[in-house]
Amino acid sequence: MRGRPNLYTSYEAETQLFPTTTKKVLLGVGLLVLVLMPFDLWVVDQIPVVRFLGDSIWLRLVNKMLIFIIGALGLHLLSGLAGQLSLGHSFFGGVGACTAVLVGGKASTNLWGWGMPMWVWLPAAGVVAALIGVAIAPTAVRVRGLYLGIVTLGLVFIGLHLSRVFPEIAGPGDLGRKWPRLELRFWKEEDPFLDFSRDGHWFWFDVSKHQKTYFFLLLLVILMAWWAVNLGRTRTGRALAAIRDRDIAAEIMGVPEFRYKTTAFALSSFYAGISGALFASFVGQVPPEQWSLRASVTFLAALLIGGMGRVSGVFMGSFFVVMSHRFVEEIVDWAKHQAEGEGLFSSVFDFFISRGSGDGGLISVAQTALGYPLPASALDEIIYGALIVIFLLFEPLGMYGIWIKVRNYWKGWPFSY
Amino acid sequence: MSPDPTERRLDDALLDVEGISLSFKGVKAITDVSFRVGQGELFAIIGPNGAGKTSIFNSISQVYRPQEGDIRWKGTSIMGSRPDRVAELGIARTFQNIELFPHMTVLENLLLGRHIRMQRSWLAGALWVGPAKREEMANRRAVEDIIDFLEIEQWRKHPVALLPYGFQKRVELGRALAMDPELLLLDEPVAGMNLEETEDMARFILDIREELGISMILVEHDMGLVMDIADRVLVLDFGQKISEGVPADVQRDPAVIAAYLGDEAGLAAAGS
Numbered sequence: 303m304r305g306r307p308n309l310y311t312s313y314e315a316e317t318q319l320f321p322t323t324t325k326k327v328l329l330g331v332g333l334l335v336l337v338l339m340p341f342d343l344w345v346v347d348q349i350p351v352v353r354f355l356g357d358s359i360w361l362r363l364v365n366k367m368l369i370f371i372i373g374a375l376g377l378h379l380l381s382g383l384a385g386q387l388s389l390g391h392s393f394f395g396g397v398g399a400c401t402a403v404l405v406g407g408k409a410s411t412n413l414w415g416w417g418m419p420m421w422v423w424l425p426a427a428g429v430v431a432a433l434i435g436v437a438i439a440p441t442a443v444r445v446r447g448l449y450l451g452i453v454t455l456g457l458v459f460i461g462l463h464l465s466r467v468f469p470e471i472a473g474p475g476d477l478g479r480k481w482p483r484l485e486l487r488f489w490k491e492e493d494p495f496l497d498f499s500r501d502g503h504w505f506w507f508d509v510s511k512h513q514k515t516y517f518f519l520l521l522l523v524i525l526m527a528w529w530a531v532n533l534g535r536t537r538t539g540r541a542l543a544a545i546r547d548r549d550i551a552a553e554i555m556g557v558p559e560f561r562y563k564t565t566a567f568a569l570s571s572f573y574a575g576i577s578g579a580l581f582a583s584f585v586g587q588v589p590p591e592q593w594s595l596r597a598s599v600t601f602l603a604a605l606l607i608g609g610m611g612r613v614s615g616v617f618m619g620s621f622f623v624v625m626s627h628r629f630v631e632e633i634v635d636w637a638k639h640q641a642e643g644e645g646l647f648s649s650v651f652d653f654f655i656s657r658g659s660g661d662g663g664l665i666s667v668a669q670t671a672l673g674y675p676l677p678a679s680a681l682d683e684i685i686y687g688a689l690i691v692i693f694l695l696f697e698p699l700g701m702y703g704i705w706i707k708v709r710n711y712w713k714g715w716p717f718s719y
Numbered sequence: 720m721s722p723d724p725t726e727r728r729l730d731d732a733l734l735d736v737e738g739i740s741l742s743f744k745g746v747k748a749i750t751d752v753s754f755r756v757g758q759g760e761l762f763a764i765i766g767p768n769g770a771g772k773t774s775i776f777n778s779i780s781q782v783y784r785p786q787e788g789d790i791r792w793k794g795t796s797i798m799g800s801r802p803d804r805v806a807e808l809g810i811a812r813t814f815q816n817i818e819l820f821p822h823m824t825v826l827e828n829l830l831l832g833r834h835i836r837m838q839r840s841w842l843a844g845a846l847w848v849g850p851a852k853r854e855e856m857a858n859r860r861a862v863e864d865i866i867d868f869l870e871i872e873q874w875r876k877h878p879v880a881l882l883p884y885g886f887q888k889r890v891e892l893g894r895a896l897a898m899d900p901e902l903l904l905l906d907e908p909v910a911g912m913n914l915e916e917t918e919d920m921a922r923f924i925l926d927i928r929e930e931l932g933i934s935m936i937l938v939e940h941d942m943g944l945v946m947d948i949a950d951r952v953l954v955l956d957f958g959q960k961i962s963e964g965v966p967a968d969v970q971r972d973p974a975v976i977a978a979y980l981g982d983e984a985g986l987a988a989a990g991s
Contacts, residue, residue, distance in 0.1 A: 317856075317859075529845040536845075536851050538841040538844045540834065544834075547820035547823065548818050548819075550802075551814065551818035551820070554780050554802045555806060555811075555831060555835075556898065557803055558801065611822070
């Protein structure tokens, strides 16, 4: 069937995630780039953006993004697919993290911990979060929209309170405690057989801990994203989407609303739990304040910016939300150097950048107080907030929607109208 | 005198609605309405606006819970069941104002109709390979038959919100058919359609009965259509049953004429 990409001769061929040869090749190239990215290779250096993402400092951020993606995939199942607004997503992340540290952490006089290996605590983090999701579902399923937002918002504060009640799990005060490392052991033996948190050798190569973690997380993200995509295109996903679109009609079509909303909560919490556990052990030590309303809103923002209801939107949104901070920092830094230098456009940059008081620039690199000129440290927050507003107003489908428009334009080119 | 064929079928009625009354606070939507629908029958419910036709549908699918009376499906009461349980029993319906899932494609809407005929859980779905995939393929085949039947091939992959109105109505009929129902509740299937579209829809309705053998209850304002294709007609006015019978009889019933054209016309018809 060469040259006829829209001609399918079986239902099986049609349901492939990457149905055409072009898409398969792109997938292969994309995976190859992702695998080679952390290494210092000539080929990698030729690709824009990917060129520096493999550097150690950036790779740490990429790893954070991968962990964030897992959590965002969870919220995608609940909010994007089933249409249930949740401001309590970070609570489930906290539940996952606390489960991880309880099951996998080391016990001491005032701390609880069973010291289990990762293959126990990581799934346990997801499962416990999912069970708590199921336990909360009966309350949450009764309310809709904004009210559900408020109910789930309450979870964040309950979680914070519980962390104070049980300092034996969450760690004393605002400090938190040592989380179990990302390393694979068979059981409780001394040396892990696969260690993602220390530099080492794999085959003939030296690999840093960030590179190791990167590959582990990449595999996990691909697996969990694949599950999320599959859920979306099978019976459960359609039922959830039906509830999102018209809940009463869905019920009349034979979709038990209560059961499916509960399922959505459980699945979403599972992802959040895994993500929270990974985050805490990746960072090493997190205070309970980490699982705040702000974290929940960041997940929602990622979905909104990326595009609600699409797994590819989750990727784009997460990339933006996690990385934008660093990008803005780098760009401002670069602009500052340009403004200070004697280059051709230095006066142009000088116009935007304010280096001290009395300098008329828009962005201040010296000040941190909010006002005019805008402090560079708050710039990413401002851009982030403005983008949410802009996307809600002009492109409800987010970056995914923009991608669709660009794609359709070039599909029809040169007869785009 | 040979027994009336419709009467004979009613002995083992598929659906038996017995004296249901439904009120919202003080407003009485339905008052003591009874009727039976037999196997393979095309039963029509007509009446002026606000007569309670859609309320009867909502009572059958248990979105509303009538305060009095009983609704029996094949002899078993369905009162108090959840709407999704009613759907599983084999009662499918369409809606007056299209209730398709706007963000889903035609295919997805139809496959959602297959929901109750599928079994795989979220776990099999997430893993895709194996049972879930096989089930998807099998049901896709069933859905394709419906797409063929309703002649909506070209819309397969379009989001339903982008479809023309007439086709949306057809997709909604298709979604109900995908549920493999034994009884189909059609709420104004030709509302707002031109003559040609109405003829198409009438053809589909008749085909559903002839080829698929599905019983139907039809709520419709298009009297021409109702009188042409219905086996029996129930007339409602202000939530009360005012007449029931074969179309020809109902058309001559003074109470019906009064309800539609006003009292004087009804009296005149009664007097003549």
